[in-house]
Amino acid sequence: MPEQKRLFLVDAYALIFRGYYAFIKNPRINSKGEDTSAIMGFMNSLLDVIKRERPDHLAVCFDKGGSADRVEMFEAYKANRDETPEGIRTAIPHIHNILKAMHIPIMVKEGYEADDVIGTLSRQAEKEGYKTYMVTPDKDFAQLVTENIFMYRPVFGGGYETWGIPEVQKKFEVDSPLQVIDFLGMMGDSSDNIPGLPGVGEKTAKKFIAQFGSMEGLLANTNQLKGKMKEKIEANGELGLLSKKLATIMLDVPVTFNAKDFELDHPDIEAVKQIFQDLEFRRLTENFIKTFAVSTDETPVEETKRNTISEQKPTRKETKSAGAGQFSLFETDLSNEQQVPLEHSRKTADTTSHFYQYINTNLATKLFLTNLMKQHSVCFDTETTGLNPLTAQLVGIAFSWEVGKGFYLPFPKDQKKAQELIEELRPFFENETIEKIGQNLKYDIKMLAKYNIEVKGKLFDTMLAHYLINPDMRHNMDVLSETYLNYTPISIETLIGKKGKNQISMEEVPVEKQTEYAVEDADITLQLKEHFKNELGEANTQKLFDDIEIPLLRVLAAMELEGINLDKGFLNTLSEQLNKDIASLEKSIYEAAGETFNIASPKQLGIILFEKMKLVDKPKKTKSGQYSTAEDVLSYLAKDHNIIQKILDFRGLSKLKSTYVDALPNQVEETTGRVHTDYMQTVAATGRLSSNNPNLQNIPIRTERGRQVRKAFIPRNDDYTLLAADYSQIELRIIAALSQEKTMIEAFKNGEDIHASTASKVFNVPIEEVTREQRSNAKTVNFGIIYGVSAFGLSNQTNLSRAESKALIDTYYATYPKLRNYISEQVDFARDHGYVQTVLGRRRYLKDINSRNAVVRGAAERNAVNAPIQGSAADIIKIAMINIYKKLEGGHFKTKMLLQVHDELVFDVYKPELEAIKTLVKTEMENAYKLDVPLDVDLGVGNNWLEAH
DNA sequence: GACACTGAGAA
DNA sequence: CTTCTCAGTGTCA
Numbered sequence: 012m013p014e015q016k017r018l019f020l021v022d023a024y025a026l027i028f029r030g031y032y033a034f035i036k037n038p039r040i041n042s043k044g045e046d047t048s049a050i051m052g053f054m055n056s057l058l059d060v061i062k063r064e065r066p067d068h069l070a071v072c073f074d075k076g077g078s079a080d081r082v083e084m085f086e087a088y089k090a091n092r093d094e095t096p097e098g099i100r101t102a103i104p105h106i107h108n109i110l111k112a113m114h115i116p117i118m119v120k121e122g123y124e125a126d127d128v129i130g131t132l133s134r135q136a137e138k139e140g141y142k143t144y145m146v147t148p149d150k151d152f153a154q155l156v157t158e159n160i161f162m163y164r165p166v167f168g169g170g171y172e173t174w175g176i177p178e179v180q181k182k183f184e185v186d187s188p189l190q191v192i193d194f195l196g197m198m199g200d201s202s203d204n205i206p207g208l209p210g211v212g213e214k215t216a217k218k219f220i221a222q223f224g225s226m227e228g229l230l231a232n233t234n235q236l237k238g239k240m241k242e243k244i245e246a247n248g249e250l251g252l253l254s255k256k257l258a259t260i261m262l263d264v265p266v267t268f269n270a271k272d273f274e275l276d277h278p279d280i281e282a283v284k285q286i287f288q289d290l291e292f293r294r295l296t297e298n299f300i301k302t303f304a305v306s307t308d309e310t311p312v313e314e315t316k317r318n319t320i321s322e323q324k325p326t327r328k329e330t331k332s333a334g335a336g337q338f339s340l341f342e343t344d345l346s347n348e349q350q351v352p353l354e355h356s357r358k359t360a361d362t363t364s365h366f367y368q369y370i371n372t373n374l375a376t377k378l379f380l381t382n383l384m385k386q387h388s389v390c391f392d393t394e395t396t397g398l399n400p401l402t403a404q405l406v407g408i409a410f411s412w413e414v415g416k417g418f419y420l421p422f423p424k425d426q427k428k429a430q431e432l433i434e435e436l437r438p439f440f441e442n443e444t445i446e447k448i449g450q451n452l453k454y455d456i457k458m459l460a461k462y463n464i465e466v467k468g469k470l471f472d473t474m475l476a477h478y479l480i481n482p483d484m485r486h487n488m489d490v491l492s493e494t495y496l497n498y499t500p501i502s503i504e505t506l507i508g509k510k511g512k513n514q515i516s517m518e519e520v521p522v523e524k525q526t527e528y529a530v531e532d533a534d535i536t537l538q539l540k541e542h543f544k545n546e547l548g549e550a551n552t553q554k555l556f557d558d559i560e561i562p563l564l565r566v567l568a569a570m571e572l573e574g575i576n577l578d579k580g581f582l583n584t585l586s587e588q589l590n591k592d593i594a595s596l597e598k599s600i601y602e603a604a605g606e607t608f609n610i611a612s613p614k615q616l617g618i619i620l621f622e623k624m625k626l627v628d629k630p631k632k633t634k635s636g637q638y639s640t641a642e643d644v645l646s647y648l649a650k651d652h653n654i655i656q657k658i659l660d661f662r663g664l665s666k667l668k669s670t671y672v673d674a675l676p677n678q679v680e681e682t683t684g685r686v687h688t689d690y691m692q693t694v695a696a697t698g699r700l701s702s703n704n705p706n707l708q709n710i711p712i713r714t715e716r717g718r719q720v721r722k723a724f725i726p727r728n729d730d731y732t733l734l735a736a737d738y739s740q741i742e743l744r745i746i747a748a749l750s751q752e753k754t755m756i757e758a759f760k761n762g763e764d765i766h767a768s769t770a771s772k773v774f775n776v777p778i779e780e781v782t783r784e785q786r787s788n789a790k791t792v793n794f795g796i797i798y799g800v801s802a803f804g805l806s807n808q809t810n811l812s813r814a815e816s817k818a819l820i821d822t823y824y825a826t827y828p829k830l831r832n833y834i835s836e837q838v839d840f841a842r843d844h845g846y847v848q849t850v851l852g853r854r855r856y857l858k859d860i861n862s863r864n865a866v867v868r869g870a871a872e873r874n875a876v877n878a879p880i881q882g883s884a885a886d887i888i889k890i891a892m893i894n895i896y897k898k899l900e901g902g903h904f905k906t907k908m909l910l911q912v913h914d915e916l917v918f919d920v921y922k923p924e925l926e927a928i929k930t931l932v933k934t935e936m937e938n939a940y941k942l943d944v945p946l947d948v949d950l951g952v953g954n955n956w957l958e959a960h
Numbered sequence: 961g962a963c964a965c966t967g968a969g970a971a
Numbered sequence: 972c973t974t975c976t977c978a979g980t981g982t983c984a
Contacts, residue, residue, distance in 0.1 A: 212983055510961090612980055613966055633966075641967065666968055669978055695974055699971085706976045709970035717969080742971090795972055804972035877973045881971090885974095913971045913974085 018136045018273060019066040019163070020118075020129045022147035023073045027053045027106065029148060029165065031099050038098065038858065041291040044845070046858075049102035054109065054295055056165060060146055061275070062302045063171070064163075068141070068273040070132070071110055072118040072125040073103075079122040081257055097862045105290065112282035116272050120264050126151060127261040133160045135268040144173070151200070153179045154191040155260060184217045186224075193226045196255030205257045206250055210243050226255045278303060357499040360531055367530035369407075369419040369522055376435065379418055383439050386412045388471075390448035390537040393455045394529045396516045400457035401572075401680050401687060405429055406517045408436070409529035411537045417530035421522050433462045441467045450474050450488045450536045453692070456568045473536050475560045476543040478693035479552040482855055486693045492535045495542050500535055501528050555851050559889050560692065566896040566908070567690045567700075574685030575707075575909045575919070578723045578955070579676045585719055589668045596661045603654040610661055613640045626652055643807075667711065671720045678705045685727075690911070697878050698853045698885040700911060708912045710956070721957035727919050732952055734925070735959035736932045737915035739947040740765055741884045742797050748942040749850075749879070750833030754826065759944045766790040772826045773819065792823050796830060797880050799873025834876050841875040849882035850940065884914060887946070891939035892916065898931055917956065925952065 030052010038048045061069070110117050118128050129152070133143040137159045144163040145152050152162050153174060162174040172178075179188045198216040199207015211219070223229040230248045233241055244251070280303060287296045370379050383389065389412045397403035404426065411417030420436075422429045439445065440459060446469040449455055456466050474486045484490070492498050506528055508514045517525065547553045601607045604624065608615045617638030621630040626648055631639045642659065649655040678686050691701045702708040710724075711717025726733050743765055747755040758768040763778070770789035771778040781789075791809050792800065802817035811819065824831040838860070841847050846856045855878040859871040892911060899906060905921035906928050916936070920928050929950055936948045953959035 210982080214984075609980080611978095614981075637966085639966090662967075666978080670969070670976095674977085691975095697974060699974060701975050703976060706970085709968090709976065711969060713970085791972095798972040798974095800972055808972070873972065881974065884971095915971085 016067050016141050016270075017064070018068040018070075018133075018141045018143045018268075019060060019064065020132055020143060020145050021057065021060070021069065021071040022125050022129060022145065022149060022152070023053070023071050023106070024125060025147045025149050026056045026165075027099055027102060030054075030056060031096065031102070044861070045101065045290070046098035047102070047105075047290050047292070049099045050105050050109075050290060051292065051295060053102070053106055054292075055298075056146075058295075058298055058302045060163070060171075064144070066144070066275055068136075068270065069275045070116045070118050070273050072128045072132075074124045075119040075121045077122075078124045078127070080261070081124075084253060084256055097859070097864065097867070100863070105286070109283060109286055112286060113278035114276055115278075118266060120266055123261070123264045127264045128266055130155050130260040130262050131264040131266055132268045134262050139268070139270065141270075151191075151195060151258065151260065153183060154188055154195075154258075156188040183220075185220055190220055190225065192255055192258050193224075193229075194220055195258035196226050196251060197229070199254060200258070205254050207254050208244055208247055208251050226251050357493060357497050359499045360501055360527060363415070363498070365415045365531070365534065367417055367419065367526050367534070369421060369526040371421065371522075376420070379420070380435060380439070383410065384442070384445075386445060388412065388446040388448060389439075390417075390533045390540065391455065392449060392529055392533045392536065393458050394517050394525060395458055396518055400454060400461060401682055403458065404518075405433070405458065405462065407522075407525055407529060409526075409533040411530060411533035414538055414541075415534060417533050419522075419526040419530050421525065424518060430462060433459075433464055437464055440464050443468045446471060448473070448537060448540050450491075450532070450539070453564050453568050453571075456565065457572055460568070460572055470561050470564065471540050471544070472561065472564060473539040473543060474693055475564065476540070476547055476556060479556055479560065479853065480543060480546050480550060482693075482696045482698070482853075488532060488535060488539075491539055496535065496538055498535065500531055503528070550854060551852055552854065555853055555886075559851065559886065559893070562893045563889050564692065566892050567692060569896065570908055570910070571687050571689060573907050573909055573919075574680065574683055574687040575917075576684075576725050576727050577675060577679055577686050578725050579679065582672050582676050582720075582723045585723075586668060586672045589664055589672060593661060593664050593668065596657050596664070600654060600657050600661065603657070610658060611665060613637060616640050616658065620654075624654075626655075663714070664716070667717055667720070671711065671717075675705060675720075675723065688910070695885075696855055698849060698882040698889075699913060700885070702911075707910055712960075718957055721960075722955045724917075724956035725954065730922055731919050732922055732925065732954060733956055733959045734918040734920045734928060734932065735915060735951045735953075735956065736918070736936060736948050737912075738884070738888065738936065739949055741887065741914050741946065742880050743793055744942065744944040744946060745850075745883045745887075746797060746830065746833070746880050748944040749883075750827075750829045751943070752827045752829035752833070755830070756944050759947075762947075766793060769793055769823075769826070773822050788819065792819060795820075796823075796834075797877060799834075799876040801869070837875045837879060838872050841871070847875045847879050849879050849886050850942075851883070851886040853882050853886060855882065887940045888914060888916070888936075891936040894935045894939065895932060898935065902931075904928065917959070920952070 027049050031049035033052050034048035038046050039051050041047055057071075060066070107117060118132065120128055126149070129145050129147075133145060133155060136143050137157065141159070143160045145155065145160070146163045146165075148165050156162060156174060156176055156179050158176065162179075164172050164174060166172050174182070176188060179191065180186065183191050183194050185191060185194065194216050195205065195207075197208050197211050197219055198213050199205050199211070219229050222235075223232055229244070230251060233245045236244060280300070283299060284296055287299065370376050389410055391411075392409045394406040394409070395403040396406055404424075405422045407419055407421040409417055409419045420432070422432055440447070441464070447466055448471045450472065451474045452466070452470055452472045459466055473488075473491065477484070477486045477491055489500055489502070492500050504510075506520045506524055507517060520528075547556050597610065600610055604619050606619075608619055610616060614637055617630070617640050620626050620640065621638045631644055633639045640658075642662075645655050645659055649659065675686065680687050686705065686707070688702045688707045689704050691703065694701050700708075711720055724733070740759075743755075744759055746752075747759060754772070755765075755769075758765055764786075766786050766789050767778055767781045769792070770776075770781040770785040773789055773792075774781070774785050776785070788809055788811065791805065795805050795808070798804075800820060802813055802820055805811065805816040805820065806813045809816065837847055841857050841860045845858070845860065846854045848854045855874065857871045857874055857878075859867045860875065862868040862871065888911065892908065895908060895916070898904075899908065904924055904927075906924050907919045908916060909919050910917035916932065918928065918932065929952075933948050933950060937946045939946070951959040
């Protein structure tokens, strides 16, 4: 049988995007600061294909200038697409150069997309007797598949699968690949901005194809549909036909398949090596040489193998994953276009040797404890029945102090026996000289506190460590493990099931599985610690870690365990009042609108206001095509239309009721009768804390009505009172100090009202003659500076026009010239170093600071200004919290610190201690950190949180 | 039940 | 113009 020639056509952008996003969590940046992720990702895929398949002919196809025809048909076509990321744009010229050096043809045609070029070439090659493989993950290509044209598709976890006619039939549930066009036209494609039929998703589209065969068939038979769906489809027939056209790949692009040009011959190895060297690719160079060292006329893949390309096992031995069947033909989920590194098949427990043992006899326990006490540093992880440490019970504890090894101590269900067992561990946990390592130790500490065990000694929390190393990333153990150890941990879902109906508790899992899971976590955490301890030193964040975040962890654990007392009865009466007011607003809104509808639905509201009542000629729309009913849009109309103010009031009161008044009483913990928030120490990129379940950092204060909620936060009993201590203007003081702006520093030193002072200088009037409006505008600019102002932003915030805003900002800078210097210095620093930092050296990396896209760059520049200010304030209050906590503990005060709200601390003060506490708190807060501007703290005392202000 | 979107609360 | 969390609606499953 004559050998049939094989042509591979590579969809360049698809692979480049895939490669780029594969590295998105830790982009490859070379010493020149170039982001080479996209180049590396693309080259990895290309070499991979060449190595596996040894094609006779190969070309790489690019888009150029978008599809003119499609834009003409539908102007929104691809319009919503995000700007091509910087890292990809810069990669393109490099990729072109590499391809040239490799003697691989680059196919582009102005005004056509790669899809069209590939489609056209594949049809031409088919006529000449070739088998064509389209290398792309993009499912749109399925429409091109014939007996001789295949998709060659990279799959999740590494490897490829080939889609021929049978695969396409099965995947899309169609008879012919051509129906894929109808399928895509119906369900639409948000990334290509193909609108599709409204209300039709993947499932419905498949149903329609089975029933009607095509878009036209569907539109001709809408009488067979019913309800809402029928109306929608009948109303959108044209949109459907247009969508189908947009989804159709063109086969008449003016390009020619010339077999000779497409031959994959020997690349200019030296030239490629040189380019790789410039880009600082080492592994890739080796890979490249290996790929081409074997001459390309090596025996081609045998025919039998070729038809089952997809079933080839990936080259790397350890490439085996828990996800079953991922290399089979039909598993790839259409809705799950995950983008992972092609070469990043990860290790798992199945592919890594380990020794995880559980301890189930008294003798083993004794031996284990003896051994445990001999260690200097131990990683542990508690397993519990739930996520709330106040209600959960211990199920077991895993320990590891040697990579790949560890022990699991299961706990009896009987809590008396559990307490007996934990007592045996007390000497370990309370040992001052054994270092304890963990991921999110705050949880374990709170859990153990329930059993009256205190965790003493040095701590190392891998989550906190990574937060300091890269605050912009996420810090789940799974993510950390995959990024830093290239290891996929057993997911908790495989043990207890997906959340929802059938999820079980950890204690119902067989102990062998508990062991594998729990010890693996401890093992991984131990390995991460080894990784991070060096990085902390490199970034110089060791001090921040040792002196701030780690000590703070204990403080937060204590605050969370303490909780705060809530006056449920008060909230109940408040709720009833709100109910009445909301009902009466509802009534008058319905009257004004002439019908009843759901006011809480922006969609229905938009239709009433702008279609029925036609309050405005050209209503603003949101990006999803609805009428915008946002606050700023409506308040603009409020003076002209009575109904608007009522709607705004309705919204305000509903929010108040649902989020605070009704929700808070349900958050009271039954066991303690108090509300226990959870402070997240590793989510805010600037270094702030965040609070949730419930969020006690956004309790209303600005409006009279909202403020009432604060009355519900009360002292624990009559012997106590609440103290609120807040830093006055801490962020402005920080920017004044850091910029050395003397005028502003003086104002603070003299104890002036800073906004009035600013207004007096900017508007050139004596401070006592500043009007309310002037002060208010000055205040907005002062805050604007902290956030990185623009005239545009300012005019949005105030009633000033863009020009007036600009003038105001200019005078502002003229008044405070050093501020302007400081801002540009921060931006320059970020450009040079790629990060900015706080007074304590907390870093925030700003990868977009040199972006060529002005919007993206602008955002990074504002971050460069804001992050050090907001972050320094966070640093300072954290120091104060640690010091105050120490004093409260050391002085055996009954007073407890309860809440932190960014620049405010709230205490439950034992009345006899009040005067001492006031002095203590004020002193510690004002002296937490020395700046060239005094820090000023306001104190308030009261029988509830509102009074304390 | 999960997810996207919108809107609104705080510093 | 910065940093967050939460609730309700609507849609697809």
